[in-house]
Amino acid sequence: MGSHTPTTMKAALCKEFGQPIVIEEVPVPVPTGRELLVRVQAASLCHSDLTITSGALGSLPRPFIIGHEAVSIVEALGPDATGYGIKIGDSIGAPLWHGMCLECLDCKEHGPDFCPKKLTKGVSAPGYFSEYTLVDAACAVVLPAGDAASTAALSPLFCAGITVWDALERAKLQSGDTVAIIGAGGLGGLAARYAQAMGGKVIVLDVLDDQLHNLKGKGVADEILNTRSVAPEEVPAVVAALNKGRLVDVAIVTSGALPAYQTGLSIIRTQGRLIAVGIPHQELALQLAVFTGRCISLIGAKVPGQRSAQKCVDFSVRKGIMPEIHPRKFKLEDINEMMQLMEQGQVQEGRMVVQFF
Ligand SMILES: [Zn+2]
Ligand SMILES: [Zn+2]
Numbered sequence: 118m119g120s121h122t123p124t125t126m127k128a129a130l131c132k133e134f135g136q137p138i139v140i141e142e143v144p145v146p147v148p149t150g151r152e153l154l155v156r157v158q159a160a161s162l163c164h165s166d167l168t169i170t171s172g173a174l175g176s177l178p179r180p181f182i183i184g185h186e187a188v189s190i191v192e193a194l195g196p197d198a199t200g201y202g203i204k205i206g207d208s209i210g211a212p213l214w215h216g217m218c219l220e221c222l223d224c225k226e227h228g229p230d231f232c233p234k235k236l237t238k239g240v241s242a243p244g245y246f247s248e249y250t251l252v253d254a255a256c257a258v259v260l261p262a263g264d265a266a267s268t269a270a271l272s273p274l275f276c277a278g279i280t281v282w283d284a285l286e287r288a289k290l291q292s293g294d295t296v297a298i299i300g301a302g303g304l305g306g307l308a309a310r311y312a313q314a315m316g317g318k319v320i321v322l323d324v325l326d327d328q329l330h331n332l333k334g335k336g337v338a339d340e341i342l343n344t345r346s347v348a349p350e351e352v353p354a355v356v357a358a359l360n361k362g363r364l365v366d367v368a369i370v371t372s373g374a375l376p377a378y379q380t381g382l383s384i385i386r387t388q389g390r391l392i393a394v395g396i397p398h399q400e401l402a403l404q405l406a407v408f409t410g411r412c413i414s415l416i417g418a419k420v421p422g423q424r425s426a427q428k429c430v431d432f433s434v435r436k437g438i439m440p441e442i443h444p445r446k447f448k449l450e451d452i453n454e455m456m457q458l459m460e461q462g463q464v465q466e467g468r469m470v471v472q473f474f
Contacts, residue, residue: 122145122154122192122193122249123145124144124145125142125143125144125145126142126143126144126145126247126248126249127140127141127142127247127248127449128140128141128142128143128182128243128246128247128248129182129183129184129246129247129449129452130143130180130181130182130183131169131170131179131180131181131182131183132179132180133179134170134171134172134179135170135171135172137453138170138183138246138452138453138456139180140449140450140452143182143247145248145249146243146249146250146251148193148194148195148198148251149195149196150195150196150197150198151195151197151198151201151253151254151255152195152198152251152252152253152254153191153192153193153194153195153198153203153209153251153252153253153254153257154191154192154193154194154195154249154250154251155189155190155191155192155209155249155250155251155252156189156190156192156248156249156473156474157187157188157189157245157246157247157248157249157250157473158187158188158189158190158208158265158268158269158472158473158474159187159188159268159269159270159272159470159471159472159473160184160186160187160244160245160246160272160470160471160473161186161187161272161273161276161440161442161468161469161470161471162184162452162455162456162459162468162469162470162471163185163186163273163276163277163468164459165185165239165276166183166184166185166239166456167456167459167460169183169239169240170183170456174240177240177241178241181239181240181241181243181244182239182243182244182245182246182247182250183239183244183246183452184238184239184244184245184246184247185213185237185238185239185240185244185245185275185276186210186213186245186272186273186274186275186276186277187210187245187250187272187275188208188209188210188260188268188269188271188272188275189208189209189210189245189250189252190206190207190208190209191203191204191205191206191207191208191209192205192249193205194254195254197254198254201254201255201257202259203254203257203259207259207260208259208260208262208263208268209252209257209258209259209260210257210258210260210271210272210274210275210426210430211252211253211256211257211258211275211423211426212230212256212275212279212420212421212422212423212426213237213238213239213240213275213276213420214229214230214232214235214236214237214238214253214256214420214422215235215236215237215238215242215251215252215253215256216234216235216236216242216253217229217230217232217234217235217253217255217256218232218234218235219232219255221233221234228421228422228424229255229256229422229423230419230420230421230422238250238252246449246452246471247449248449248473255423256422256423256426257423258275258423258426258427258430260430261434265472265474267439269442269470269472270439270440270442270470271430271433271439271440272440272468272470273303273440273442273468273470274429274430274433274439274440275426276420277303277304277307277440277468278307278429278430278433278440279420279421279425279426279429280304280394280418280419280420280421281304281305281307281308281311281369281371281394281418282311282421282425282426282428282429282432283418283419283420283421283425284308284369284371284392284394284418285308285311285312285315285369285392286421286425286428287392287416287417287418288367288369288390288392288416289390290312290315290316290317290367291316291366292315292316292317293316293317293318294316294317294318294366294367295317295318295319295320295360295363295365295366295367296308296309296312296317296318296319296320296365296366296367296368296369297319297320297321297322297356297365297367297368297369297381297384297385298312298319298320298321298322298338298368298369298371299321299322299323299368299369299370299371299372299377299378299380299381300322300323300370300371300372300374300377300395301321301322301323301325301328301329301331301332301338301341302323302328302371302372303440303441303467303468304371304394304395305321305323305328305332305371305372306332306337306441307438307440308369308371308394309321309332309337309338310337310436310438311432311438312369313337313339314432314436314438317367318339318340318360319337319338319339319340320338320339320340320341320342320356320359320360320365321333321337321338321340321341321342322341322342322343322344322352322356322377322380323341323343323344323372324343324344324345325343326343327465329341329342329343331465340359340360342355342356342359344376344380349376349379349380349383352380352383352384353383353384356384357384363386364384364385364386364387364389365384365385365386365389366385366386366389366390367385367389367390367391367392368381368382368384368385368389368390368391368392369381369392369394369418370391370392370393370394370395371394371395372395373395373396373397373398374395374397375397375399375401377395378391378393378397378401382404382407382413385411385413386411387411387412387413388411388412388413388414389411389413389414390413390414390416391413391414391415391416392416392417392418393415393416393417393418394418440467440468441466441467441468442467442468442470443464443466443467443468443469443470444466444467445469446470446472447469447470447471447472448471448472449471449473451471452471455469455471
């Protein structure tokens with residue numbers, strides 16, 4: 118570690134589910150194996166952090182440091198972290214995976230992000246709401262040099278951005294395809310911008326007028342539809358009317374609401390693709406005849422690994438597609454207030470980011 122690295126640091130800990138987060142002084146971790154010790158520059162709060170700290174994912178060992186999306190500066194390399202093209206002083210971000218074995222069949226054939234042994238930062242491995250943390254070098258993406266503010270703004274890309282990027286890659290989007298995005302929130306907004314930049318026509322569907330008009334106003338959505346404004350059985354015809362009489366080639370469901378999935382299925386053309394991103398908390402009853410009769414594909418998407426994350430960051434920077442960031446510069450001590458604001462749905466201005474320096 119650098120001679121200036123302190124031995125203790127401030128960290129935001131979840132000690133009990135459903136209780137306020139506690140800021141405490143804890144030891145700065147020491148990198149082993151492939152780990153990089155990083156100084157966190159900016160960490161953004163995600164809706165999943167609320168779900169995780171509420172206890173809804175079931176019991177987890179506590180206390181744990183929360184947070185899974187950030188940009189950081191590399192301070193020290195573990196003994197096996199060389200050979201990944203990362204050096205001290207680099208600005209990096211990473212998908213939330215940690216400690217993949219790199220040896221199992223999933224690691225080798227499908228990618229380390231499928232490793233059954235992997236840990237998840239902010240859940241089963243210490244997260245980013247702390248002054249320092251460890252990042253798996255096999256996940257790290259080196260960021261282009263930029264000023265501190267623009268680098269900090271990249272933080273949410275490492276959750277929402279790379280997840281919808283994975284969805285679009287799995288959709289095998291062709292230029293000229295029409296993409297319906299169901300759910301106009303942070304994920305949906307980024308998905309819409311990526312899809313447009315890839316040459317797609319974008320129709321965004323939601324049940325909230327404000328979010329839809331926000332996207333349409335910015336030109337991010339070519340067409341919008343509030344699905345509450347028409348009867349469910351009329352949605353396919355209304356969508357087709359917005360698309361020269363055709364149903365959509367791809368539907369990406371970013372919402373976890375069951376009706377969003379039903380809407381998605383109803384508007385896909387024959388042999389089209391439905392990409393599942395939002396995770397419903399209930400089971401979805403599927404009419405399999407929809408799939409067999411019209412050969413529709415249902416494809417899952419998730420937080421990808423290093424390779425896709427790198428492509429997503431490169432594309433975002435090249436096309437200037439940046440997540441929307443809340444104008445307030447939050448401190449680590451604001452974490453409970455941030456969570457409250459998010460819980461109450463009072464943040465329309467963009468992702469809330471803790472900026473450490
Ligand atoms: Zn997230
Ligand atoms: Zn593995």
